[in-house]
Amino acid sequence: MHIHPQQREEALDGASAARNLVSLLTPLLTDDTGYSSGTSSPVQMSTRDCRGILSAIQALVPTLIPDSPIFAAFHDGQVHDPLGGGSYAFQDDLVGPVLQALLNDEALSNDDKRRAGNRSDETSTQNCPTTNHELNTQRPIPLPNRPIVIHAGVQPNNSPHVGTIVVFCYAFSLARGIRDRMQAAAVNVDDEPPFVSVEITFVDTAPVKGEGTEIGGIEYQRSYRDVPGALDTYMADYEEVLYLLSTWSGIRVTTAFQYNLFSSPIIPSILRYFVAHHDLLGRQLSPKHGKLALRAACPIPGCALAEKHGQLNIYNDTNHAQNKTASPAANDPTITFHCPHHGPHTISVSNPADVARLEANAPARSLIRSMSHLLDTKAHHVRITGADYAGMYQEMFLYRPLAAWSAATGLAAGRTPHILYAPLIVDWSGAKLSKTLYVREGGYNAMKLFGTDGLGSFAQLKSRFGSNGSEGLRRIWEEVQGWLGDPKKLFRPFSLEYLQRVIIEEKKWES
Template sequence: MTEDTSRVDVTSGISGRASAARDLIALLTPLANLDEGPVSSRQSDGNPPFSERCRILSAIESLLLALVPDQPLYAAFHDGKVHDPLGGGAYAFREDLVGPLLAALVHDEDLSADGDSISRPKAPDALDIPNRPIVIHAGAQPNNSPHCGTLIVFCYAFAVAQAIRDRMHAMAAGAKVAFQPPPVRVEITFVDTAPVSGEGLEINGVHYQRSYRDTPGAATAWTGDYHEVLTLLSRWSGVPFTTAVQSDFFSNAAMPQLLDYLITNRHTLGRQLSPKHGTLALRAACPVPGCGLAEKHGRLNQYDTTPPPSTTTTITFYCPHHGPHTLALSNASPPAVTRRLEANAPTRNLLRSMAHLLDTTRHHIRVTGADYAGSYQETMLYRPLAEWAAATGLGRGRTPHILYAPLVVDWSGAKLSKSLYVREGGYDGMELLGTEGLASWRVLRDAEGEEGLRRVWGEVGRWVGDPRRVFRCFSVEYLRRVVVEGRGWEG
């Protein structure tokens, strides 16, 4: 009975496809013979009438749907007209993105780490140029070859660094007294504490993960692709770059002090940073050789703090195979201790911004995807930062500098997701539609060589040159023509 039903479906699919193909052929045949066909079927300009064009489009849609019946394709026709409408950020920053950013950095130099006003050494001619070196930060999880969303974030970071450097040099060149602007570089931090797919487990509703750095071979499987991209962008922009991993991040000199604040306020911060579990997602991998499991959300962590003056906090972590293990923290903890720690994305985000605000020797600008803009940052970053500044006086009067790179979205407006791509079958259609190179640098490079990245770099450079364009999304269809085919859109 089951076999019969199956055969009927297949037959129906095939006959449906044949019927759709015949309909389209019937409409196309007169078009193919336009130069010979009867004059009555054409308009005076030689084009088929409007109603006929509509029927042709409809027939193309029908054929696409029936082409592979068990995986229908939907046509997405458009007129190819590109608009960059104003509104919100596009309106506010349409003339200039770099100038307001530099002014904000100069403003920071008038404040100490605890928000007091200080007298900074002024540049000659009162130039609005910062004195401190500028670092443009971006991050990446090295769990596959970078897709075009990641390439765009990297290109944006280098393009902004280049624009800042060039603007400062232009300003300095106009000064009466020689002045050397500060250096600008890009720093990419790899989240090598992200979970490796298939290495985690769940016991009684508690999740455990094994991270890239604790899984032999995993962390290095894709990092070569990232370095390849970064080296090219650095060469084209003339902006140097450095890379870091999570142990570098947790070795920051301010980390013991910041962790102390987070742990002391863990009940409030846990609810803010992890609405689902209400706990601070601090982790440390099990130290037993070959294990490396870490409890993902910090739900089983125990915190014990000795009273002042010698305040030490012991965090007891839990491994499902080897039981508890501890890490003792104090304000004098060396990097060798704190570098073992890991945190989830919102906790890293907060710690990073706090550390950047406390640094009065360098400026830090973060570049990240626009999916983090809005409520995410307001809830998980700015509110905790405001509370921290009010409670401790640290970072008072200052906020992080963050630029959001345009999202790459699919036909429905959803962002092109790396994790969906990594999951088998997530974007099967991209290969069929010729857009697979947008989902993997390795595929793009094999097809187009470094020219594929050069096209992304050129496109992002256009956005930075006309900042209306960084306050919108770009579709896979748009980028297919620009990046895969090497042709631009009129706009």
């Protein structure tokens, strides 16, 4: 058999590394060196000897699988939760400040001004139900009047991995915490606590892999909702996860799709603003293309192509040049989209069936959704999303456009969305655990070797636990509840190695 020179060199390196490790370990196997006299207890090694053994292990490990090298890393097993920023501000309680923010919203809303005036003393900061201690007093605690909906969203293009499951668990755990806090407060008041629920929105307008095309430098896509059977691949996994979390938490869950968002009666007024300010919004929400990424699939049966980035969209803001003799519908703003095969097709902002066809990329969708939540005076909306959407992303794509909208229209004055960020689940390098379709092919193959593959998807997690497929999910649920009970833990990432011990092995780390 012919052995390639490189393979021979790697084999020699492996043999050399193995011999080096054996030479360092051999003294530990002898009574006079490795163990104290008359006992079987190892003698404390020197730091230098220990470092030498660890270095030898690190040199050997990459040679074990030469075609796909792996690397050894070590840690002391101690977990630290240092304070700072959000972890400092909310180290004792998270639910109370959220409830206070909802009460403040009601005080700012026009339809609640009368109630706010009558109970202004109750909606002050010092009366906020921020701690369990306050709930045990006899003083009446104000409660929000409106139902509270905790939102999370997902692209259903894979079986949910542990990062997505953590977001779901956070949503249900927060909902339960709010419900329990309000129920405890209601013991001493006549008010009935408002209903708390979770809504999971499926981004069925995400592109289906292999269904897109590029023509003349313009990208086109087909969405999951427009490709028969595409949504069915993983929906059973999501349904099982949501059913179990709803059952364990006692919180009702509903599901929604993009159609539900764009079918809201609030959306047309928001779209009129988008049409009138599409140039500015395009620059704000899409630094790469400078265009507002609104889409609509081609309505010709069997086509359903939509231009991905909205580069060819035509916006007609007829409100700026109204024909006084025309009907109001004729003067309504329109957006014309382009199909590479069937040409232009137009939607009217005043036509509900047209508006329901709309799609939007993540920044535009988030802005539209946040505007609609701020304009809804019948319910409170709190969103849970991954921490990778915090920071500059939200400042650029959400809060600045919202401030400009509020200043231009006078709407939602003094209010901002309620968003909580779930801890990221990260790999050894600090990168977030991603869907396999977003990393290079085979990027997560080593997870099986490391024993963390059960965290890669709910399907794998169930397989890992055999007949009791829900056990892994239960462990994640209990871990996330612990984070909410000790809120400083919600402001840091967690590694796959941390979760491997906690979830897969059901052991605890030293704190």
